[in-house]
Amino acid sequence: MRRRLLTTMAGLLSVAVSSSAAAAPLADAQRAEIIHAVDAGAPQIGDAALKIWGFAEVGYQETKSSALLQGQLKAAGFEMTSGVAGEPTAFIGRFRNGAGPVVAILAEFDALPGMAQEAVPGHKPIPGQAAGHGCGHNIFGAASVGAAIALKAWMIKHNVPGELRVYGTPAEEGGSGKVYMVRDGLFKDVDVALHWHPGDNNSAAQGVTLSNMSAKFRFHGTSAHAAAAPWRGRSALDAVEIMDVSANFMREHVPDRTRIHYVITSGGGAPNVVPDFAEVFYYTRSVDPKVVIDTMERLKRAAQGAALATDTTMEYEQVGGVYSLLPNDTLGKVMDANLRRVGGEHWTAEETAFANQLAPALPAGGRFKIGSQAEVSPYKLDLVGESAGASTDSSDVSWAVPTVGMTAATWVPGTPAHSWQAAAASGMGIGIKGGVVAAKSIALTGADLFSNPAIIKQAKAEFNERRGPDFVYKAMVGDRKPALDYRKAGGSTGQ
Secondary structure, three states, rough: OHHHHHHHHHHHOOOOOOOOOOOOOOOOOHHHHHHHHHHHHHHHHHHHHHHHHOOOOOOOHHHHHHHHHHHHHOOOEEEEOOOOOHHOEEEEEEEOOOOEEEEEEEEEEEEEEEEOOOOOOOOOOOOOEEEEOOOOOHHHHHHHHHHHHHHHHHHOOOOOOOEEEEEEEEOOOOOHEEEEEEEEOOOOOOOOOOOOOOOOOOOOEEOOOOEEEEEEEEOOOOOEOOOHHHHHOHHHHHHHOOOOHHHHHHHOOOOOOOOOEEEEEEEEOOOOEOOEEEEEEEEEEEEHHHHHHHHHHHHHHHHHHHHHHOOEEEEEEEEEEEOOOOHHHHHHHHHHHHHHHHHHOOOHHHHHHHHHHHHHOOOOOOOOOOHHHHHHOOOOOOOOOOOOOOOOOOHHHHHOOOEEEEEOOOOOOOOOOOOHHHHHHHHHHHHHHHHHHHHHHHHHHHHHHHHHHHHHOOOOOHHHHHOOOOOOOOOOOOOOOOOOOOOOOOOOOOO
């Protein structure tokens, strides 16, 4: 990776851009048309979101989810290309109406392991189901497609020139799906990319996220009877545990706000057999990609030491890697204005009752209270990562093309992501209503961009200055192929 990126985000702090984009000339009547079109398509958004919620397919395995969204786009007149960037469930939907700006909308649809949860306000895992939508990507993909369909109808009615694209992006949860799309040049002719994410509030604030690298460490030893002849065995699980101890001692000696987390994905099958294979899956995170890379290198050395100490062997496979997000204030203010035009969600009595029943199970001291879902949070720009707490492969898109995102309140206020509470709300009306708010806001922002090229010009100027003249994109995943089986313990994951 080029030195420019590895010297953190310091270059971003010197940027000075205009405080607001040129006023969009889009008429109020046309805004009303777009909002009405999204409302008319809301049942289809809800139907798709609930079906994908039920499919609950993990990264790169989202065959039903991808097919459903592709079918909706094809029926709406989009030209479809499937299986892009070596990812069977990835797709691009295109609508072109002559020469003009190219605006992309991102759509995610992967689920999380261990998040199977019924759409009820108490913890109730779904029997026989392993994964669930604890991050709301079922609504993400459905609402993005709904926004695109409404925006296309407006472009046709008013003969608006330009190209609208929908990028179906699998495996956001650890598989770095968008990274391979960026690496393969699929965004090289895009002018602006739009995205959103489910959350517990409505906000178009723009900020830095955490860069992230993930890898699997596999240890191979010798099996033996753990009681009759343990001296003949060499425990791969011992190696994993020694590595984990080393990693936990390392935490004191990494830069502040560095994150290291792991899960043992394979540790043996029976206590009376010395395990000859064990695997641990690690993430490292920081605002600074250099810290992420350096920390992973230290983990490699810890793994090598663990293998030496236990007389085992170790193999390393990097699974994913994403940049930290490059914010765009110009686009953020346009998105914020549209989100405020749309406003937040208003729940029915039944939905409010659901929220009140679920609320006692939420972490104490949540940022938001029930009722705040009808509000829009103040706009802000964070260039140093003060509020960064997660990673996204949308970050790599943001270094390839000016990119803007928002969150919509699809969950009960105070709900953390990657929780059963998020999965529950994502499978019922509270989640769907937040998705409709996002679809309207994205469609209106897309219309502003097609109508007013001055916004795009200003956004690109800001993008180029923040990114720097010497920047050259280099994917943190290197030249590996997509890790299509990264959720599976052991064996090859596509390298």
